[in-house]
Amino acid sequence: MTTARKLVIVTSAVLLLLATGVLVDILWSARTPTRAIQERQPGMDRPAQSGGQADEAMAFTRGKWVPGTGVAANSSGAWPNFRGPNHDNIVTDPTPLARHWGTQGPAKLWSLDLGEGFAGAAVLNGRVYIIDYDQAHQADALRCLSLADGQEIWRFTYPVKIKRFHGMSRTIPAVTDKYTVSIGPKCHVVCVDTSTGKFIWGLDLVKEFDAEVPQWYAGQCPLVDGDRLILATGGDALMVAVELATGKVIWKAPNPRDWKMTHSSIAPMELAGQRMYAYCGSGGVAGVAASDGKLLWDTDAWTISIATIPQPLPVGDGKIFLSGGYNAGSLMLQLKHVENKIVAEPLFRLKPTEFGATQHTPILHDGHIYGVRPDGQLTCLDLNGKVRWASGGGAKFGMGSFIMAQGLMFLLNDDGWLTLAEVNSVGYRQLAKARVLPGQDAWAPLALVEGRLLARDMTQMVCLDVAGAKP
Secondary structure, eight states, rough: HHHHHHHHHHHHHHHHHHHHHHHHHHHHHHOOOOOOOOOOOOOOOOOOOOOTTTTTTTGGOOOOEEEEEOOOSSOOOOEEEEETTTTSSEEEOOOBBBSSSOOOSEEEEEEEEEEBBBOOOOETEEEEEEEEEEETTTTEEEEEETTOOOOOEEEEEEEEOOOOOOBOOOOEEEEEEEEEEEOOTSSSEEEEEEETTOEEEEEEEHHHOOOOOTTTTTTOOOEEEHHHHHHHHETEEEEEEETTOOOOEEEEEEEEEOOOOOOOEEEEEEETEEEEEEEEEEEEEEEEEEETTEEEESSOOOSSSSEEEEEEEETTTEEEEHHHHTTTTEEEEEEETTTTTTEEEEEEEEEESSSOOOSSSSEEEEEEEEETTTSSEHHHHESSSSSEEETTTSSTTTOOOOOOOTTTEEEETTTTTTEEEESSSEEEEEEEEEEOOOOOOSOOEEEEEEEEEEESSEEEEEEEEBBBOOO
């Protein structure tokens, strides 16, 4: 075959591939969005476009504050951040909870339509805080609602163009008495006054720290620790700490392996009296000193090829439990001091059929780990890696969320069915079940405050009365 003929064949093949790619893009762009969203597993969509373009950089500087007519509920309850006030997804509120529901399920106090996403709620002093996406105006919207009736008290909104990519907003704000912080889908961090919603400061993680917007947009929830905000950025720093009041950078943790941001959130923990932050980056797990951002340890023993979502779960005695989906299973790490260094050694691994967690971080309670493994069963695991029980084929929860309170678990499945179960290390006993949402991927984390349960699916949030009779 002549050189000229080879060149013609290669050129034709390249042109065919290019044409095919263009055709796919045209067909995708022409697709008419609908509210009836078909369930899709992550990995079946097109990759998200990277954030940080010139028209989106520092988008919050073009933000707008909008007052509403809502009034805060008379409540002192708190679920102020991802996984609650103690970062463990366990409710300590003493409000009695109902152990049975009527045939219609728990009473619906209010409902609210939202932009597509899986962003859950934070609650403080009778107000509900959520990061939403306004598809009509192409803008992120940090919203403050009344816990009493869902009416909007205020919103802070700023322009960001986001394509539908199996939902947009995925994070939960961190709320204190003075400051509320959110992370938008394209890594815009905004801090506003908790009461008024007025803008205080913002950070564009892509522009300022060379972060990369994760596939399916940002899923990391902000961590407030005292007077500091801790963020995992990837890029030129693995993590950063900033002053909560000003947004000024306090320290930047090194990122020697060039790990990227994942959907996982940072877990605070202690080892021999030293406070640190554990994080699952794109290439492994690392621990950073809370005091100065020093990289204390890292390991590549735990990686997930598609999407790293559950955060590290510290279980005491220097042990960290890691779990994931996409055939990752789970892993227990042991941190120990060796020659003045901290090393992370694997203790045991479990297959996904034994224990894993595609989306939601398991719960540690009374020396046991509870989580929904990839086959949808709620599973109880002891700290030595032995499965104590699984809920069975008749009690599956897909990739939905769960929360623990007073020896009970509330579990929401993909289709919007809410289950109430009595759970301990001995077994699982279902008490009640009802459909509470239409159920388009009801994956958002739950929040429970003073007998009011906040749950959402892709496009709607509900507030349910799950309180029991007063003693």
